[in-house]
Amino acid sequence: LYREPMTGTNIRALGFDMYSEPSRRKAMELARDTGSAAMTTKVQLVVENAAQSVASVIMYLPVYEHNTAPVTIDSRGAALKGFVFAPFRVNELIDATVGDRLTQAGLDLELFDSVASDQKTLLYDRDNQPHFTDTTFRPLFSGQQTLEIAGQTWTLALHTLPAFELTIDRTKSSLSLGGCALLSFLLFDFLYSVSTQHANVKDRASKLTQDLQKSEERFRHLAYHDSLTGLPNRALLHDHGMRALGRARRGRNHVAILFIDLDRFKTINDSLGHSVGDGLLKEVAQRISHAVRDFDTVARMGGDEFVVLLTDLNDPAAAGSVAQHILESLSKVAMIDDHSLHVTPSIGISLYPEDGSDFDELLRHADAAMYLAKENGRNGYQFFTGEINTLAHGRLNVETGLRRALENREFELHFQPQIALDGGAIIGAEVLLRWRHPQRGIIMPDEFIPVAEDTGLIIPIGEWVLRTACAQYGEWRRNGLPALRLAINLSARQLRQKNLPDVIREILATNAIAAADLELEITETSLMQNTVEVAAMLRELKSLGIKLSLDDFGTGYSSLSYLRRFPIDTLKIDRSFIRDISTDPSDAVLVRAIIELAH
Numbered sequence: 001l002y003r004e005p006m007t008g009t010n011i012r013a014l015g016f017d018m019y020s021e022p023s024r025r026k027a028m029e030l031a032r033d034t035g036s037a038a039m040t041t042k043v044q045l046v047v048e049n050a051a052q053s054v055a056s057v058i059m060y061l062p063v064y065e066h067n068t069a070p071v072t073i074d075s076r077g078a079a080l081k082g083f084v085f086a087p088f089r090v091n092e093l094i095d096a097t098v099g100d101r102l103t104q105a106g107l108d109l110e111l112f113d114s115v116a117s118d119q120k121t122l123l124y125d126r127d128n129q130p131h132f133t134d135t136t137f138r139p140l141f142s143g144q145q146t147l148e149i150a151g152q153t154w155t156l157a158l159h160t161l162p163a164f165e166l167t168i169d170r171t172k173s174s175l176s177l178g179g180c181a182l183l184s185f186l187l188f189d190f191l192y193s194v195s196t197q198h199a200n201v202k203d204r205a206s207k208l209t210q211d212l213q214k215s216e217e218r219f220r221h222l223a224y225h226d227s228l229t230g231l232p233n234r235a236l237l238h239d240h241g242m243r244a245l246g247r248a249r250r251g252r253n254h255v256a257i258l259f260i261d262l263d264r265f266k267t268i269n270d271s272l273g274h275s276v277g278d279g280l281l282k283e284v285a286q287r288i289s290h291a292v293r294d295f296d297t298v299a300r301m302g303g304d305e306f307v308v309l310l311t312d313l314n315d316p317a318a319a320g321s322v323a324q325h326i327l328e329s330l331s332k333v334a335m336i337d338d339h340s341l342h343v344t345p346s347i348g349i350s351l352y353p354e355d356g357s358d359f360d361e362l363l364r365h366a367d368a369a370m371y372l373a374k375e376n377g378r379n380g381y382q383f384f385t386g387e388i389n390t391l392a393h394g395r396l397n398v399e400t401g402l403r404r405a406l407e408n409r410e411f412e413l414h415f416q417p418q419i420a421l422d423g424g425a426i427i428g429a430e431v432l433l434r435w436r437h438p439q440r441g442i443i444m445p446d447e448f449i450p451v452a453e454d455t456g457l458i459i460p461i462g463e464w465v466l467r468t469a470c471a472q473y474g475e476w477r478r479n480g481l482p483a484l485r486l487a488i489n490l491s492a493r494q495l496r497q498k499n500l501p502d503v504i505r506e507i508l509a510t511n512a513i514a515a516a517d518l519e520l521e522i523t524e525t526s527l528m529q530n531t532v533e534v535a536a537m538l539r540e541l542k543s544l545g546i547k548l549s550l551d552d553f554g555t556g557y558s559s560l561s562y563l564r565r566f567p568i569d570t571l572k573i574d575r576s577f578i579r580d581i582s583t584d585p586s587d588a589v590l591v592r593a594i595i596e597l598a599h
Helices: 008-013 022-034 073-079 090-098 101-105 174-224 234-251 265-272 274-290 318-330 359-375 386-408 445-455 458-478 500-510 524-528 531-543 560-565 585-598
Strands: 043-046 053-064 080-089 107-112 122-125 142-149 152-160 254-262 297-302 305-313 334-336 339-341 345-352 380-383 411-419 426-437 441-443 485-489 518-523 547-553 570-573
Touching: 022 053, 022 073, 022 080, 053 073, 053 090, 053 122, 073 080, 080 090, 090 107, 090 122, 101 107, 174 234, 234 254, 234 297, 234 305, 234 359, 254 318, 254 359, 265 274, 274 297, 274 305, 274 318, 274 334, 274 339, 305 318, 318 345, 318 380, 318 386, 318 445, 345 359, 359 380, 386 426, 386 445, 386 458, 411 458, 426 445, 426 458, 445 458, 458 485, 458 500, 485 547, 500 531, 518 524, 524 531, 524 547, 531 547, 560 585, 570 585
Parallel strands: 345 380, 426 485, 485 518, 518 547, 547 570
Antiparallel strands: 043 053, 053 080, 107 122, 107 152, 142 152, 254 305, 254 345, 297 305, 334 339, 411 426, 426 441
């Protein structure tokens, strides 16, 4: 991976395959197989802004998965991610090391990429003086040193030149010692410099490896996300869709695809320019994302088209509520570059398994439903299946009614007594929520609670139930009623509320109720959602002294691990088992077994 900025003359390196050149390939393979830095033999590198090339060497350092070299050669090859490399122009390296000291001393330095200087390639010769290998030249003093650096063997040769010899007396015995001392000093100096460069390269490689990982994450993000909005693109949407359909098949629930097209967006682009249009698209992307659940997928297909993937739906008509939320969210004016813009969407909805079993098929059906929404006047949504469309609009009416019911206090509580079979005494009361609709009369929870769960309205409704029931119980206690156990249902959404223990603690204190008198009922479905967080929340509620019961036991997943992992006080056997225990021996056996298990 060539990481230099592709500017100026560096652009010439774009597309160059280092692996195709034998010297580079050999060094890269050595680095890959050993897990250590490896050096090339002589290569010619172009000098920037000059029409010439210079003798150079390149040091490669391998980069593996998890930044660790595996044990075997085969595993290193499999784990290789790339290389960090450092080029050295040999003449600049040596000149920077020894400076003008050689010229001033009348000495010549030569560097060969070989064991023996008479066999391999000359890498460096200062001032093109007579070579150490020239048999016609007999220097007064000479010496050589073999260096092993990064898998490559170099021979460093130093000899005196005629200029040096004219200034000295050959008879002086101390001269030999001085020449050898100078040679040793220069060899040590050069070796120290190259070793330092080697260490610097390895240090730089470590930093570049971290940059490489960040770049890889960015490349992966760019490959699967829209560059303008940052939303998933078509490829990532397809991947999420296939996974969602797989889960839906196993869990026998529903998946919905919402195909969203902005009405008359082209007019905004043409009249105000693409900059304003892009700003509006980013604002639309944010609003759609905020209108859906955290684990749903919002993708941009291109242009002014978006797709929402809704997963794990128990009620297929719930997709209509989400579409309505998106319509409401986009109905507000958007301020883009001092322009007040109003944009409306047309939304088509398809459902799994009702409208198809293949993701691409579902996407086409959602697209077709979107065009039907445009034909019906725009700024609305349309299901691909007419029957679901009717159900969805009915659901929307329920949602609208729930919001009104909260404001108009249309909810009421019924208290169902819990009676001990041993003696017939009333020992508790279960709180039951009812909706007294102004036109329809009493509406039972199984009709409106699923809508409240999906829309989030269960949070304010649930808190109203807790406060109202505890206030009533507090009044009973002040009027002399003996202590009872007050059982109140808790929804899955309420269990995910971070401040739920604080809310309950405040309600108990306000009404002077003992925590032991309160029993919170949870369902098996709520236990399945994010079990780690749910377990932590239940332990915190338990620490307050509250009793916990598992409702409708036997009809859901009924995992025995729940009884071990969660601090449950009571199992409430589903009434479908209780109803026939006096006439159906099978039910009697099941109930007896559950009771024994609970004990």
